[in-house]
Amino acid sequence: MHAMGCNEAREWMSLRLDGRLEPAEEEQLSEHLRRCPSCALEWSHWQELDGLLRTAPGVAPPEGLSALVLERLRQQRARQIAGSLVVIGLQVTGLGVLMLGAVAYCLHGVAPVLSQVPYLIPAARFAATHLVTVAGVLGEAIGVLMRAAVSRRAALLAPAYALLAAGVMAAWLRVVVRRRPAAGGPAGA
Amino acid sequence: MRDERTLLQQALMGDDTAFAGLVVAFQGPVYNLCYRLLGTPMEAEEAAQETFLRVYRRLHTYDPAQKLSSWILAIAAHYCVDRLRRRRHVVGVPVEEVLPRQPQEEKMAGPEERLLHHERQREIQDLLSHLPEGYRTVIVLRYWYDASYEEMAEMLGTTVSAIKSRLHRAREVLAARLGESPARLAAGESGRDVARDGLQ
Numbered sequence: 001m002h003a004m005g006c007n008e009a010r011e012w013m014s015l016r017l018d019g020r021l022e023p024a025e026e027e028q029l030s031e032h033l034r035r036c037p038s039c040a041l042e043w044s045h046w047q048e049l050d051g052l053l054r055t056a057p058g059v060a061p062p063e064g065l066s067a068l069v070l071e072r073l074r075q076q077r078a079r080q081i082a083g084s085l086v087v088i089g090l091q092v093t094g095l096g097v098l099m100l101g102a103v104a105y106c107l108h109g110v111a112p113v114l115s116q117v118p119y120l121i122p123a124a125r126f127a128a129t130h131l132v133t134v135a136g137v138l139g140e141a142i143g144v145l146m147r148a149a150v151s152r153r154a155a156l157l158a159p160a161y162a163l164l165a166a167g168v169m170a171a172w173l174r175v176v177v178r179r180r181p182a183a184g185g186p187a188g189a
Numbered sequence: 190m191r192d193e194r195t196l197l198q199q200a201l202m203g204d205d206t207a208f209a210g211l212v213v214a215f216q217g218p219v220y221n222l223c224y225r226l227l228g229t230p231m232e233a234e235e236a237a238q239e240t241f242l243r244v245y246r247r248l249h250t251y252d253p254a255q256k257l258s259s260w261i262l263a264i265a266a267h268y269c270v271d272r273l274r275r276r277r278h279v280v281g282v283p284v285e286e287v288l289p290r291q292p293q294e295e296k297m298a299g300p301e302e303r304l305l306h307h308e309r310q311r312e313i314q315d316l317l318s319h320l321p322e323g324y325r326t327v328i329v330l331r332y333w334y335d336a337s338y339e340e341m342a343e344m345l346g347t348t349v350s351a352i353k354s355r356l357h358r359a360r361e362v363l364a365a366r367l368g369e370s371p372a373r374l375a376a377g378e379s380g381r382d383v384a385r386d387g388l389q
């Protein structure tokens with residue numbers, strides 16, 4: 001244990017008053033105080049001060065503090081309620097404005113269409129009658145083609161045409177294959 | 190008389206009377222802490238009210254593992270320290286100007302007791318009012334709130350070693366002032382006796 005200097009002793013006094021010294025340090029400080037009258041005197045002043053502060057008489061809080069606190073609490077609550085009512089009011093108004101806007105926009109978009117309804121009706125009637133005519137023409141054409149395909153003359157002519165075509169093709173193949181053995185390569189044998 | 194925990198439970202469920210009971214139970218230490226930190230009865234009353242409004246708002250965050258009084262005093266201490274900081278930065282009112290003026294004293298029994306009480310009250314007020322604000326804050330937090338070094342460091346935004354040396358310096362100044370003072374008080378006498386015992 002080294003001999004303690006006065007500076008260190010004074011720093012430790014404060015720690016001792018706050019209970020922040022280890023037992024060994026306590027002993028070291030006590031040892032110094034036994035030997036050093038000036039530090040001992042200082043320590044007595046510090047203890048006096050500490051005692052004075054620890055036992056300081058309390059001052060009485062003002063009368064009716066709790067009532068005042070409750071009053072302020074109620075005011076705050078009232079303000080909060082008023083605040084949330086305002087917020088809800090603003091939200092409802094905002095929503096209403098948005099919805100009105102949307103409805104107005106829709107009506108605005110639909111209006112020209114609605115105004116054309118009287119003209120659309122004859123146009124639609126016209127389209128409907130002509131659609132029937134067009135469909136009739138198309139159906140007629142398909143019917144003619146079908147009838148042509150299944151007619152007796154066509155039934156005889158088609159196989160005859162097919163036989164003729166096959167004969168021409170065979171003759172043509174014979175002539176071409178015979179004539180071009182060299183050009184055709186080994187396949188010509 | 191309902192105990193504090195019960196009052197707290199009931200206050201949490203919206204019982205205002207129970208909360209008023211809590212205010213009554215803790216207004217003494219809260220007001221004293223605010224008064225010692227801020228220095229005037231008017232500011233102390235405002236701060237005490239604000240403290241309890243904050244307590245009310247934070248009731249649901251209270252951890253029952255903590256002592257209720259410490260929790261409430263911590264709210265008061267934080268509020269007052271913030272207030273001191275704002276006062277310094279924004280208003281810049283010198284400490285001396287806001288300090289004196291005594292609040293009403295606690296009710297005393299006899300005239301002798303009242304005299305002693307008055308004398309000691311004056312002495313302490315005198316001691317604290319002459320202390321620079323930084324020193325006064327640590328002394329008050331230490332003696333009226335029983336704050337640890339760590340807590341003070343956190344609250345004042347500084348280090349534990351800075352708090353140690355600030356407390357040390359503050360005590361040095363106060364002890365020197367007490368040594369100059371001719372009036373010796375009861376607590377002081379007993380303090381000296383203890384010191385003398387330690388010497389023998």
Ligand SMILES: [Zn+2]
Pocket residue numbers: 005006007009032036038039040
């Ligand atoms: Zn010494």
